[in-house]
Amino acid sequence: MALPTPSPVDYTVRRRSPWLLLLGLIASIALALACYYYFTGDDHTFPVEPVAQLTPVPTTLSPVRVGLAELPVRVNGYLVTQTYDVAGPYVQPVAAGILLSLLAICLVYYLAVVSTLARTPFVVAMGLLIFLLMSLNADSLGVFDTSKQYFLIATLLALGLPAYAFHAFWPQASFRLRLVTFATLVVAISALLLWRSEYSASFVALHLASYFTAGGAAVVGLLTLWVCFENIYGLLWFNTQAENPNSRFGLWPFLLASGLYLGILLFYYLNEGEVLLLAGLRLDPLVLLLPAVVVGWLGLHRRAATYNDWLPYWPVASHLYLVLVALAAGALGYALATANDPLLAAARDFVGLAFLTGGVGFLIYVLLNFTPLIKQRLRVYRVVYEPRRVPFYAVYVFGLGALIAVEVRNNFFVLDQVQAGYYNNIGDLTRLQSELQPQTDALALLAERYYAESDVLDRYNRKASFGRAALYRFRAQRQNEINALRRALSRRPSEKVSLRLAALYTDQRDFFDRLQVLREGLKAHPGSAFIASDLAQLYTRSTLTDSVVTYQARAAALAPNNAVLRANKLAFLMQHQQWKAAQELVAAQPTADDAVALQVNELLLAQLTRKSTPKVPASSPEQDLAPATFAKVYHLALNSIGRRDTSLLSTLGQLAQRPGNTAYFEQLTFLRALLQHYGGHAVAAQNTLLPLTGGNSPEAAYYHNVWGMWLLDQQLYSSAAARLAVAEQGGYAEAALPRAYAFALNGQLDSARASVQRVSQAKDPLITRPLRALQQALATDFNRDYRLASDSVRAQYLVVRGAALYPESLIIQAAALRNPTARQAALLAQVPRAIQVGQLPEAREAIQRYAPPVTDKTQAASNWNVVRGQLYSQEKNLAELQQLVQAAYFAIPDQAYRWYYQAELAQLQRQPAKAARLYAQIGREAPYLEPAVLAAATFYTSQRNFTATYNLLQQALLANPQSVALLKAYTMATIPAGLGDYAAAPLEELRTLLSPAEYATFRQQFEARHAAQLTETAPWK
DSSP states (O other): OOOOOOOOHHHHHTTHHHHHHHHHHHHHHHHHHHHHHHHHHHHHSSEEEEEEEEEEEEEOSSSHHHTTEEEEOEEEEEEEEEEEEEOOOOOOOHHHHHHHHHHHHHHHHHHHTTTSSSSHHHHHHHHHHHHHHHHHHHGGGGOOOOOOHHHHHHHHHHHHHHHHHHHHHHHHHHHHHHHHHHHHHHHHHHHHHHOOOOSSHHHHHHHHHTTHHHHHHHHHHHHHTTTTHHHHHHHHHHOOOOSSSSGOOHHHHHHHHHHHHHHHHHHHTTTTSSSSTTTTTOOHHHHHHHHHHHHHHHHHTOOOHHHHSSSOOOIIIHHHHHHHHHHHHHHHHHHHTOHHHHHHHHHHHHHHHHHHHHHHHHHHHHHHHHHHHTTTTOOGGTTTSOOSSSSHHHHHHHHHHHHHHHHHHTTHHHHHHHHHHHHHHHHHHHHHHHHHHOOOHHHHHHHHHHHHHHHHSTTOHHHHHHHHHHHHHHHHHHHHHOOOOOOOOSSOOOHHHHHHHHOOSSSSSHHHHHHHHHHHHHHHOOOOOOHHHHHHHHTTTTOOHHHHHHHHHHHHHTTTTTTHHHHHHHHHHHTTTHHHHHHHHHSSSOOOOOOOOHHHHHHHHHHHHHHOOOOOOOOOOOSSHHHHHHHHHHHHHHHHHTTTTOOHHHHHHHOOOSSSGGGGHHHHHHHHHHHHHHHTTTTHHHHHHGGGOOOOSSHHHHHHHHHHHHHHHHHHHHHHHHHHHHHHHHHHGHHHHHHHHHHHHHHHHHHHHHHHTTTTTTOOHHHHHHHHEEEEHOOOTTTGGGGOOOOHHHHHHHHHGGSOOGGGGGHHHHHHHHHHHHHHHHHHHHHHHHHTOOOOHHHHHHHHHHOOOOTTHHHHHHHHHHHHHHHHHTTHHHHHHEEEEEEEOGGGGGHHHHHHHHHHHHTTOOOOHHHHHHHHHHHHOOTTHHHHHHHHHOOOOOOOOTTHHHHHHHHHHOOOOOOOHHHHHHHTTTTTOOOGGGGHHHHHHHHHEEEEEHHHHHHHHHHHHHHHHHHHHHTTT
């Protein structure tokens, strides 16, 4: 039997038309985007996001040293762990814009093509266009009048009249002219819509894409029906396309391949859409649609014999097919991008069933017409659309008949699914409006109604359940959200629904509810690293550490490079003080720049183990902080405090000023105060900390304690005791210990013993060690116990109580200690006391014998340089004082002493202007340095600058309000400044700080000087 030859047509030349190639490129891009959203759409709409939890971990800053004792300055570190939550469903304006762009392009080509048709096809095609434009509901966007359809009428006229004109009056017009005309009209209509609409461009796109749901489903359905048998045709081509007849397959291979293909589709239908092809690979009919579309395009010209009587291949069918492909790919891509599961389920069911019925019909058609030719191994694919027995339309009669029969049996459930998908899209659009207008409950109720309709049509579908849950979450209706998610799980297990539901069970009382949800989720999705990780984190709340390790290992096996899992494991090891294992975990793999939680835990590990700080990217000051990013900023600041680096101050200030960081304002302010203090800006630090100390909260008490520790470190013992008293009264019981030290160093031993008694039950080693040292110092009797005590006890006694010794014994007792560390601590306390009482030769000898070189860059050398400066200032030793300020090392906390000694040197060199400038700097930046302030007051008084004296002492009292020396000097300074009436308050304060005899003596001195001033300034003078 000879093969009939089809009529020769120059298809190759026509397919090279630039307009067809452009349309083909657009259709290819649409297919590529649909493939992209196939893999990413669900994650865009329902992103799985790690949620950070901060666990406070006690740590300390540089301690306040009092002799050999170290008083801890406590701060919290933050350990970051992460669980998973599912956000969304998010609307997809980009995908909507892509869909509408495809729709506009396809509309241009569609009008250009149909305007070339004969009358009847033209009328049918324009009727389809009218129904499409009506379905978009563009008039509700407020272009003209939302209650009228003026925009629809204008659009129909703008597009319909030119199409009819080309069809009826200018049929000879070129295809290019038609394309340019309709492109101009479509662009103008789109511009009018965007210009006149009451809504933003993104909302317009979402609106039109949502209302295109039914139209898009119809387009996908038409494309599916058109290519429903193309995969069988592709198998026929593969069997019969070889040049050599011996290389072609016969009938049985074709039947086996077709039978396997159709059998899988039949099993897919019978098994309710579940066919496992390989481990982890399931059949998806949407994947079969892609090769069918490609085969359909390649064989479209051969298929012309079946449709050429209604639609000519050129230019109609060739362009309309690509228009159909592009528009169907756009509609399907938008459904994938929005994860609209009712639409996707409808598409999968319809494609699977249509490919099954159409494929069976086409296979029967081929066997009835061409079995002998296939047996002869002829190229049957060339003439498959030119039958001799059974006509081609029988394929559609059988396929559509079977398809309709099945849908009738299913009550056309596929239409319900499409309608449910439509309600989901409209519900998302209305929910977006309700979130933009949170005060309008009507929109939220309307969105909930749309989702409810979707639930009715496609029972408890995931998209509608997530939409309702999002509505409830936005309005903090937790139980309603839980109910919606539980209903979704009752239909079908879902990894993301399980994660979202588990994330709602945050309270300790919800432990078993969360455990049940996660266990059931992991059972249904054994490959989920997210659920395994959340189970591990859940078990960290219990004592079942074996379960934590088991699920962490399971999650790591599923996602070995997941930074969240590494951060959680590191946090677990640190919580159980497995420092070696933690350090090995950090060293095993480099940390990515975006793994913020892992970076935070590594910073905290370095802080706790006193190891070198890992390098992490700097934090941007232009960001709204989340828990993990806040913890990163926090630990970077703590690291900077340890290095006394103030470079982060500007970043912290900018972060604190951002409205989005209001929740972290207090902590950011505290970090700024810490950086300022340890960076050498003590006055600025106290001003920054001051607003945080207001009120009677535990937090305010803590800040008072920190402030008191700073004052204690600055040797302002009276002011430190007062500030620490406020902290203790506010509930910070630990403040009793530094307060006891402040009392003891101020000579108030009974008060110190009372404070020690209040903290004597402490168990923390950081407290018990300095507590025991103070208790021993307070309990030691010099005549009875001192000689028998250890060097450490004797050194601490001299530090705390050494001022009570005879002047000639101050240095002798300290120098007699054999332990170098104890001797250094004792000498640093006793030598300044010896200088104050005039034991200058002994002080010089001790400095020469025990002090390190002046140029050593250590804190100990800086401490001795401060003492040297006190000696040289007392001796008025110009040469050595000049050498000291030029060559000596002063650490950041001691920089104010350098200014003080420079001012003293300027006075000795008779440079009053330089001295005044340096004393002014001390008044601004170091008013807490009492000797310098008193020296400055004396200098200003000698210069008869009484106002400067008064202002300086007033500023100093703000930093050290309990200083008796400053109060006396300030009270006296009011007299020559002409502000004697302002002396009442400091006099009253002195009454409480001095003994009655001391106060009476000072009051007599004040009254005498005040009287002398009044006499001197009397009018008769």
